Amino acid sequence: MEEKKFDFNSLIGFVLLGAIMLWWMYTNQPTPEELEAEKTKQTEQVQETNNSSTVENTFNTNDNVIQATDSISMAKAQSQLGAFAHSATVSNSETILENDLLKLVISNKGGQIKEALIKNYVTYDSLPLYLVKDNNASFNINFGTNDNRTLNTKDLLFEPSLSKSGENSVLSMKLKVSNDKFLEYRYEIKPDEYMVDFNIRSQGLSSSINSSQQVILDWNLNGFSHEKSIRYENQQTELYYEKEDQKIDYLSIGGEDDAEEQDVNWVAFKQHFFSSILINEEGFKTASLKSETLTKDEKIDTTFTKAFHLKAPLALQGGEFNSDMSWYIGPNDYQILKKYDRSIKDVINLGWGIFGVINRYVFIPVFNFLQGFIGNYGLIIILMTIVVRIFMSPLVYKSYLSSAKMKVLKPEMEEINKRLPGKENAMKRQQETMAVQSKAGVSPLAGCIPAVLQMPVFFALFKFFPANIDVRQKSFLWADDLSSYDSVFELPFNIPMYGSHISLFPILASIAIFFYMRMSQSQQMNMQQPTQEGMPDMQKMMKMMMYFSPVMMLIFFNMYASSLSLYYFVSNLLTITIMLVIKNYIIDEDKIHAKIQENKKKPKKESKFKKRLNDAMKQAQEQQAKQPKKK
Structure with a gap:
C-alpha cells in the first residue's frame, strides 16, 4: 500500500485561497453610513411588525380619531362604529374658510372649527386675535345608534367639500355611512360678514340613529385673554342668552354660575369686546348653561379668563337631523350687531331701562x-x-x-x-x-x-x-x-x-x-x-x-x-x-x-x-x- 506523503503544494494553495477570501471580505465590508442605514431599516421593520400586531390590528385611535389603515383595522372599525365605519377611511386634515374679516380653520376631526381668527383686530400685545385656537373650544353631538352604540361627532372624521354659491364660500362636512347616507355640517360664509350660516342635516340616517335616545349638542369654550387687565376683562366677560319671550339674561360675572333654561333662542360666549354666538332658528327647548372664572389673580400670566359650557338636546325630524343655525364670531360692535334682525346687540351691556335708552x-x-x-x-x-x-x-x-x-x-x-x-x-x-x-x-x-x-x-x-x-x-x-x-x-x-x-x-x-x-x-x-x-x-x-x-x-x-x-x-x-x-x-x-x-x-x-x-x-x-x- 502506497504511503501518503504531505503535499506542500496543497498547503500553499489553501493559504492563498484563504488570503484571497480575507482580502475580498475586507474590501467589501459596509461603510459606517451603510451600517447605520441598515440598523435604521431593521428598527423600522421591527416597529412595523409590532404595529401590525397591535395598533393596525385594531385601529388608530391617536387623538381620539378613529382611522383605519388596512383591511384588518377596517374590520375593527366596523365593529366599533357599525354603520359609521366609513369615517375611519377619511384622512385627518383641515380646510380654510375665510373672507376679509374672518378666517376659520375647519378640522375633519369632528367637522368643527379648530381656529377662528378675527382679522382686523389684535391682542393688547399686538398678536393675532383668535377666539378659537389650540383646542380651547369643542363642538360635539352625542347620539345613539340602532345597534346600541353611543357616538360622539368630535371623535369621528368628516369628509370636506369646498364650493362657491355666488359670492359665498360653502364648506360641506359629511360624516358618511355611504354616499347617499350621511350627517352633514354645512358652513356658508359671506363677503364682509362675521355671521356664518351653519346647518346640521342628515340624509338616510333614520334607520341608523336611535331616535328614542336623546341627541345632545355640547359646546364648550375657554375664553382667551385679549386685553391688558385680566381682572377688568373678567368683569366684562359673561355668558348671555335669549329666551323665547325675547328676554335677555346672563350668568353671574364672578366665580361660578349655572342655569337650566327653557326655550333658548341663542347663547353668546362674550369675551369683553368679542363674542362667539350660536343662534338656533328653532330654539333649544332646554339648555344647560355654565360659566366659571378660571383666574382671579392679576399677577398670574394666564391664557384664559372664563370657561363657558352649553349642553342642549337637538330634536330629530322623522329620525333625521334638521337644524338651521348661525354662528356670529366677531367684535361686540353695536353698529354691526344691530344690523341683524335679532337681539344679539344686547350682549353689549349699555345699562338697563332709562340708562340703556340714553346710550x-x-x-x-x-x-x-x-x-x-x-x-x-x-x-x-x-x-x-x-x-x-x-x-x-x-x-x-x-x-x-x-x-x-x-x-x-x-x-x-x-x-x-x-x-x-x-x-x-x-x-x-x-x-x-x-x-x-x-x-x-x-x-x-x-x-x-x-x-x-x-x-x-x-x-x-x-x-x-x-x-x-x-x-x-x-x-x-x-x-x-x-x-x-x-x-x-x-x-x-x-x-x-x-x-x-x-x-x-x-x-x-x-x-x-x-x-x-x-x-x-x-x-x-x-x-x-x-x-x-x-x-x-x-x-x-x-x-x-x-x-x-x-x-x-x-x-x-x-x-x-x-x-x-x-x-x-x-x-x-x-x-x-x-x-x-x-x-x-x-x-x-x-x-x-x-x-x-x-x-x-x-x-x-x-x-x-x-x-x-x-x-x-x-x-x-x-x-x-x-x-x-x-x-
Missing part, C-alpha cells in the same frame, strides 16, 4: 357723528363731554338758582328756629318754615330735582365707555389704550382693590370731583336749614362725602377704562367752570332778594294737597300740645 338713542349717535370727522378719540370724548355738559347746564343753573334763593331766606329760617326751639315746637317750626318758603315762591326740592335728573346720564356713561369697542387700543396723551387703564407707574407690589400700577386719569378725576363736591357742599349749606334737635348733623355727613367720593373713585377707577376717567375729569372740570360762571356773572342775589319780597306780597292760592298737609300738621301740633297736660 342707544343719544350717546351712540353723538359719538358716531363726532368720529365721522375727528380721528383722535381722546378729542372725541372731550367734545362729547362738552356737548353733554352744555345740554345739562340748565339743570345746573336751576340747582344753583334754588341754592341762591335758599341763601337769601336763610336768616329768616334761623330766626324761626331761635323763636321756636325744642322738640315740642318741631311741628310749628316746620309749619312756619314751609309758610315762609311758600310765600317767597321757594321750594327746597328745587335744588334736588336737577341733581336727580343728572343721575341717569352719569350711570349711562358709566356703561357706555367700557362697552365701546371704538376706543379699544386708541391712544390719547399718555394713555396707550382708552379701553384700559392708563398706567404711568408700575408698583413693585400689589395693593388690594387698587392694583399694582398707578393710573393718572383717575387721580385727575378724583381731584376734580373733590373741588366740585366742595363747591356743591357750600351750595347745599345755603339751602340747608339749621340742624334741629334729634336730627343728624348734615354738615358732617356732607363733609365725609366730600372726601369719601374722590377716594372711592381713585381706588376703583384705577383698573377701569381710561376713557371713563377722562370723561369724569373733563366733566367735573366743566361743571366747576359753569358753576363759577353762574355764581359770578349770572346770579344776582340782590335781585333774587327783591323778587322774593315781591312774591311775599302776592296772594298765594293754597292747593288742595298743601291745605291737607297744613291741616294734618296743625292736628299733629294740637295733639302734641295736649300730651304734657295728660301727664
